[in-house]
Amino acid sequence: MRTEKRRINRREFLKQTTAVGLGALAVPALARLGWSASKDRATILQSVAADSLNPYAHSASPTYGIWQHIFDPLVEVDYASKEFYGVLAESWEFQGQKWVFRLKKGVRFHDGSPFTSKDVIYSITRMREDKRSLQRENFREVTEMRAPDDHTVIITTEKPMAVLLDRLHNRFMISKATADKYGDQADAHSIGTGPYKFVSFVRDGNMVMTRNEDYWGPKPDIKEIIYKKVGEEAARVAGLLAGQGDVINNVSVEESSRLSQHPRVRIEKVAGLRMYFLAMNAAMKPFDNKLVRQAISYSVDPQAIIKYIYDGNGYLMDGPVASNVIGANPKLKRYPFEPKKAKELLAKAGYPGGLEVKLYFSPDRYPKANEICQVIADQLLQSGIKADLVPQQFVIFWGREGVNGGKLPFYYVGRPAVDADTVYDQYFRSGVTKRVNYKNPEFDRLIDEEQRTGDQKKRAALLQEAGRILMEDAALVPLYNLAEIYGVARNVIWKARPDEKILAADMKIRT
Amino acid sequence: MLRRRFIGAIPVLLGVSFIVFFLMHLAPGDPVNLLLGDAATEAEIERTRREWGLDRPLVVQYWEFIRRAVRGDFGMSLRYGVPVSTLIFERLPATLELAFASLFVAIIISLPIGVYSAIKHNSFWDHSGMTLAMIGVSLPNFWLGIMLIFFLGGQLNLLPVAGRIEYGIEIKPITHLYLVDSLLTGNLAALWSALKHLLMPAVTLGTSLAAIVTRIARSSVLEVIRQDYITTARAKGLSEQAVIWKHTLRNAMITIITILGLQLGALLAGSVITETVFSWPGIGGLLIQAISTRDYKLVQGVIFFFAIMYFIVNLIVDLLYMWVDPRIRL
Numbered sequence: 001m002r003t004e005k006r007r008i009n010r011r012e013f014l015k016q017t018t019a020v021g022l023g024a025l026a027v028p029a030l031a032r033l034g035w036s037a038s039k040d041r042a043t044i045l046q047s048v049a050a051d052s053l054n055p056y057a058h059s060a061s062p063t064y065g066i067w068q069h070i071f072d073p074l075v076e077v078d079y080a081s082k083e084f085y086g087v088l089a090e091s092w093e094f095q096g097q098k099w100v101f102r103l104k105k106g107v108r109f110h111d112g113s114p115f116t117s118k119d120v121i122y123s124i125t126r127m128r129e130d131k132r133s134l135q136r137e138n139f140r141e142v143t144e145m146r147a148p149d150d151h152t153v154i155i156t157t158e159k160p161m162a163v164l165l166d167r168l169h170n171r172f173m174i175s176k177a178t179a180d181k182y183g184d185q186a187d188a189h190s191i192g193t194g195p196y197k198f199v200s201f202v203r204d205g206n207m208v209m210t211r212n213e214d215y216w217g218p219k220p221d222i223k224e225i226i227y228k229k230v231g232e233e234a235a236r237v238a239g240l241l242a243g244q245g246d247v248i249n250n251v252s253v254e255e256s257s258r259l260s261q262h263p264r265v266r267i268e269k270v271a272g273l274r275m276y277f278l279a280m281n282a283a284m285k286p287f288d289n290k291l292v293r294q295a296i297s298y299s300v301d302p303q304a305i306i307k308y309i310y311d312g313n314g315y316l317m318d319g320p321v322a323s324n325v326i327g328a329n330p331k332l333k334r335y336p337f338e339p340k341k342a343k344e345l346l347a348k349a350g351y352p353g354g355l356e357v358k359l360y361f362s363p364d365r366y367p368k369a370n371e372i373c374q375v376i377a378d379q380l381l382q383s384g385i386k387a388d389l390v391p392q393q394f395v396i397f398w399g400r401e402g403v404n405g406g407k408l409p410f411y412y413v414g415r416p417a418v419d420a421d422t423v424y425d426q427y428f429r430s431g432v433t434k435r436v437n438y439k440n441p442e443f444d445r446l447i448d449e450e451q452r453t454g455d456q457k458k459r460a461a462l463l464q465e466a467g468r469i470l471m472e473d474a475a476l477v478p479l480y481n482l483a484e485i486y487g488v489a490r491n492v493i494w495k496a497r498p499d500e501k502i503l504a505a506d507m508k509i510r511t
Numbered sequence: 512m513l514r515r516r517f518i519g520a521i522p523v524l525l526g527v528s529f530i531v532f533f534l535m536h537l538a539p540g541d542p543v544n545l546l547l548g549d550a551a552t553e554a555e556i557e558r559t560r561r562e563w564g565l566d567r568p569l570v571v572q573y574w575e576f577i578r579r580a581v582r583g584d585f586g587m588s589l590r591y592g593v594p595v596s597t598l599i600f601e602r603l604p605a606t607l608e609l610a611f612a613s614l615f616v617a618i619i620i621s622l623p624i625g626v627y628s629a630i631k632h633n634s635f636w637d638h639s640g641m642t643l644a645m646i647g648v649s650l651p652n653f654w655l656g657i658m659l660i661f662f663l664g665g666q667l668n669l670l671p672v673a674g675r676i677e678y679g680i681e682i683k684p685i686t687h688l689y690l691v692d693s694l695l696t697g698n699l700a701a702l703w704s705a706l707k708h709l710l711m712p713a714v715t716l717g718t719s720l721a722a723i724v725t726r727i728a729r730s731s732v733l734e735v736i737r738q739d740y741i742t743t744a745r746a747k748g749l750s751e752q753a754v755i756w757k758h759t760l761r762n763a764m765i766t767i768i769t770i771l772g773l774q775l776g777a778l779l780a781g782s783v784i785t786e787t788v789f790s791w792p793g794i795g796g797l798l799i800q801a802i803s804t805r806d807y808k809l810v811q812g813v814i815f816f817f818a819i820m821y822f823i824v825n826l827i828v829d830l831l832y833m834w835v836d837p838r839i840r841l
Contacts, residue, residue, distance in 0.1 A: 045673070051591050059548045131562050132592040137550040203591075203601060204792045206678050230673040230790045234657045238665030239672040364803070370685050399541030404551050415549055422549075432552050 039511045040223040042492065044502050045236045045245035049229035053187040053201055055172050056126065056133040061251060061273075061416060063180055064170045065501030069209050070110075071172030071192035074101060074120065075165055077418050079498050082326045083456065084165045085406030088115065088193065094454030096160050103151040107216045109175045109197075110142050110191045117147035122176035124155075126413075136326045138167035160452035162459055166326070166419040169295040192338075195220045195505040204229050211506075220505040239264055240487045246509070247492060247502055252367070259487045270496040271315050272484040274416040275364070277324045278376070278477035279427070283437035284409040286357075291349035293474035294335065298345065299383035300376055301337035302479040309480060317478035320470045324481070324498055327420030327450075327463025332471050334478060340452050342383035356473070360402070360411040365394040367482075373412055405436030418499065420463045421450060428475055438475045513826075520822050527818045528580065528811060532573050535807050542589050542805040562580055563589060576811060585812035590804050595812035598797060604687035605675055606793035609716065609785070610778035612690075612709050614771065616717025617724055622767075624721075625728025630755065634732060635711065641723065647722030656715040656788035663711060670707050673790035677704040714791040716782050731766040735759050763836045772828030778818045 048062050086092070088107060093100045107115040124145060144156040150359050154166065173193065177188045182303040190198035193219065194211035207227040211220055220241045228245065229234045237255050241262060251259065251267070260267045278300065280287040287293060306314035314321065317331035346355060359377060363369045370391065377387040379436040387410075392402065401407050415421045428438045429447050443466055450462035470476065486496050495510040543559045544551045560566045564575070579586060585595035622643075628640035664672040671677065676689055685692045690709070693701035735741065736759050744754050783795040794813060801808045801809035832839050 054592060057592050059550060107662060134547060134550065137547075137552055137555045140554070202792075203598075204790075204796075205674060208678060228674060228678075228680050228790075232657075232660075232673075232788050232790065235660050235664070235672040235788065235790060238660045239667040242668035242672065244664070244672060393540065393803065395540035395542070395545050395803055398551075399539070399544045401539050401541075402544075404541075404544045404556065425550065434553070474641060508779070 030145075033090050039509045041226065041502055042222050042224075042246045042507060042509060043226045043228060044504070045228050045230040045239050045248045046502065047229075047231055047233070047250045049227065050201070050207060051202055051203065053190060053241070054130070054132050055174060055190070056130055056135050058147040059134040061170075061500035062502070064499075064503050065503060066207060067172050068194065068501060068503060069196035069225060069505070070190050070194045070196050070198050072107075073170060073172055074168050077169055077326075077499070079324065082170065082324075088120075091120055092165070094160075097157055097166050099155040099157070099161075101153045101155070103153065104216070105151055107193050108214065109176070109178070110212060111175070111194050113171070113175065113177050114150075114152040115175075115193050117153045118150075119173055119176045121145045122155045122179060123173045124171070125173070127171060135171060138171065150204065154187070157158070158170070160454075162453050163419065163421045163451050166421060169418060182428065182489065184302065197226060201453050207343070208284060218505075221508045222504050225504040237487065240489065243489070246489045247494065247507075248487045249484075249500070249502060251487050253313055253485070255487075256313070256485050257311075263489050264490055266490050268486040268488045268494065268496040269313070269483045270498050271322070271324055272416075272482050272500065273322070273418060273498050274414045275317060275325070275423070275481045276412065276414040276479045277317070278479065280437050280476065281404075281406065281409045281436055282439065282475070286349070286351065286355060286408055289349050289474060291345045292351070292355070295342040295345040295349065295383060296380070296385065297335035297474045297477050298338045298342035299380050299385060300477050301379055301481070303377070305372050305375050306480055309368055309375065313483040313485065314326075314480040315483075316480055319467045320476055320478055321417060321420040321467065322481040325417055325420050329464035329466070329467040331464075332468060334471075335474070337379070339382040342385075346384060353385065356386045356388070357410050358390050359387040359388045359398060360392055360408045362397040363391050365397070366414050369412060403435050404433060406437055416500075420467060421447070422469075424463070424466055425451075428470060436475065440469060441474060443469045457474060516826060522597055522706045523822070524815065524818055528577065528815055529571075529573070531811055531814045532576060532807075533569070534804065535802075536569055536572075537803070540805045542807065543654055543822050546589060560808075575683075576808070578799070580815065582728055585815070586808040588801070588806050588809040590801070590806045590809070595809050598809065599794065599812060599816050602792055602794045603795050604689075605791060606795070608675075608688045608690060608709065609712055609782070609791060609793055610775060612713035613716035613720060613778060614775055616713050617774070618771070620717065620721035621724035622728055625725040626732050626755075626760065628725070629706045629732035629736060630730045640729070642821050644725040647718050647725075650699050650718065652782070652784045653788055655718060656711070656785055659711045659715060660788070670711055673746050675705065675708050675792065676701065677708075680704050703763035712791050716778070716785045720778075723774070724770060726772045728763070731763040732759055735762045761835060765832060768828060768835065772824055773829075776821045776824040777841060779824065
């Protein structure tokens with residue numbers, strides 16, 4: 001009798017829980033419409049987020065993209081013409097050791113106060129002096145800043161510094177008045193001149209912004225923007241498919257073909273700015289020998305990697321920088337894949353029996369680095385070069401015992417650049433870093449001169465010549481830049497930018 | 512007893528801080544280079560290292576850490592640039608909420624199945640229960656999490672794929688636990704949104720936990736049910752319900768509480784995989800990030816905090832023993 005009663009209870013229990021469960025599932029299904037894109041709100045699911053409200057405490061392109069809604073920079077890059085154009089700067093003039101910037105008039109901060117040269121000086125000073133700032137290095141040669149009037153800023157540098165425009169790109173202008181008013185707490189009041197106003201921020205959660213109705217430039221179409229950090233790719237894809245997000249970044253090649261067949265979403269692709277190459281440390285044997293470096297250059301065929309590992313989503317580099325970079329030399333040709341020639345060079349260099357090298361790479365930083373380096377090792381073997389693969393955690397790879405300590409002889413690395421100067425300066429100019437220890441006085445001279453040349457065309461020509469020298473010296477083995485792949489809801493009109501920034505001001509939603 | 516326990520905790524905490532400090536600093540890798548990224552030039556690296564005091568001898572750095580830690584100051588996180596304690600307390604509510612929710616999921620799945628399997632020993636129910644437990648324990652968390660996201664999130668759009676609450680829903684913070692706060696303030700919209708966000712991570716974590724607890728519950732009930740005092744209880748004519756609830760379960764509880772306590776300790780230390788998969792802003796993810804960027808002070812602070820959590824959970828478990836089993840009180 002008792003057993004009987006219990007059985008009924010269990011059934012009853014099951015029935016009831018099923019009913020509750022189904023009910024719980026049904027209600028959000030009704031609410032799902034509320035999540036899909038509306039004309040008023042775009043939700044961007046991004047793999048990285050801002051770590052704090054300090055607009056200078058980061059140096060990653062996707063994060064610059066978030067800040068660029070609230071703050072404006074002085075200049076921005078037009079990737080089609082490879083030239084800088086003014087955002088808050090109306091015009092500029094390069095006068096040897098001086099840069100004179102004239103600022104746009106009538107620009108106001110979100111609190112209504114006017115944007116003036118004092119704000120520019122304050123912003124750059126903070127970038128240089130804030131202990132948390134990761135942007136100090138850009139202004140290492142600035143000696144003085146003056147504001148003769150409200151709309152003119154004169155920046156004096158130690159020596160002529162033509163690359164200042166590139167250094168000013170992605171440097172956002174904040175309000176001095178806000179800083180004076182709130183002191184230490186100023187970052188909590190993110191006030192800029194940008195197309196969107198700050199609403200709220202949750203660390204590693206949502207960052208929300210609303211349209212600046214009094215924006216000085218063209219008014220954006222979408223009213224509200226939510227940046228949500230979703231680290232896991234599978235979750236970003238699921239979120240996009242379900243309509244919980246309108247744009248997602250960092251879509252892998254594998255997911256890209258699946259997404260492109262979906263009725264609700266499309267794929268948006270653009271050649272990215274991060275260029276991958278094999279770096280060789282010229283201070284270490286056998287890479288101090290140009291013949292060995294050339295032999296390695298003849299032994300690598302990145303086309304195979306692009307085709308088989310990236311399914312065609314990559315762009316072969318013919319010179320030390322990608323073709324979409326300022327200062328790229330269109331006349332350069334990469335070393336062809338000729339293992340026979342490589343063997344001859346090795347024999348000439350004193351290694352007739354081949355070579356043994358270690359190839360370092362960081363799988364947690366560079367996508368598919370394991371597979372890629374295996375292919376490279378296999379290609380090198382055809383020239384008689386046996387490469388041992390050494391995967392390292394990025395924090396080790398990039399640290400004092402690794403790349404930046406000058407301890408790695410041969411490694412696979414990626415570096416984003418808008419202007420060839422940043423790569424040439426940081427990797428190949430003598431004495432700046434220990435990453436490759438390349439030394440060539442002629443190259444150094446060209447970089448010195450290029451950094452002093454205000455005429456952008458002449459400067460580009462100098463960079464092109466510097467690039468030619470690097471290729472001739474086989475200072476690196478250029479590989480490819482990859483496609484930046486985004487998943488976008490079909491009713492969102494937006495074109496991807498090469499610089500990994502997702503800017504809602506460029507976006508429209510079809511209803 | 513309490514005083515003895517608290518005094519005993521001091522050397523443990525010191526030991527933990529010492530080991531963590533030196534292990535982290537001796538491990539290869541360098542936070543400064545990583546922080547500066549591509550712009551890490553020689554001059555800038557040196558300057559940053561000096562500014563953060565990383566150029567000083569390790570012993571001096573350790574002493575500085577201890578001196579501040581006793582005052583509750585764990586220093587600033589190198590990566591986030593905010594005090595370590597702020598980061599921990601920002602993340603703590605999310606971890607607590609997920610920990611208790613998964614424990615709850617685990618208990619409501621495992622206790623009924625475990626106990627029923629034991630009572631119906633060797634029956635069809637027993638075998639199916641144990642098979643379920645086997646499946647539960649074999650499913651890797653990341654796989655289950657991604658599958659749930661794929662079906663319930665992406666395909667059916669029933670549940671949100673990431674985060675703790677929908678944007679636009681305001682909760683008046685009291686405990687910072689969204690479920691509790693929304694209940695306290697009677698905010699049903701917030702409660703519903705928080706529940707939806709919590710469901711998939713809690714089920715993912717709770718399932719593997721339930722699998723373990725089911726087996727433990729079954730075996731400890733089995734052990735108790737064969738004791739003489741249970742036979743006596745039946746012989747003196749007690750109802751089956753009374754035998755199970757009053758005599759069997761209560762005695763079997765000691766083992767179950769021990770295992771639940773241990774698991775809760777682990778849950779409070781954050782569940783890195785589940786947190787990562789669901790972008791759940793908890794402490795586990797914070798620790799992993801801190802380790803992989805060698806954010807020394809943050810790692811020290813978080814581990815120190817974990818040690819305290821384990822201490823508290825163990826204390827609670829011991830107090831629970833006393834409550835469940837009066838013999839321990841003697």
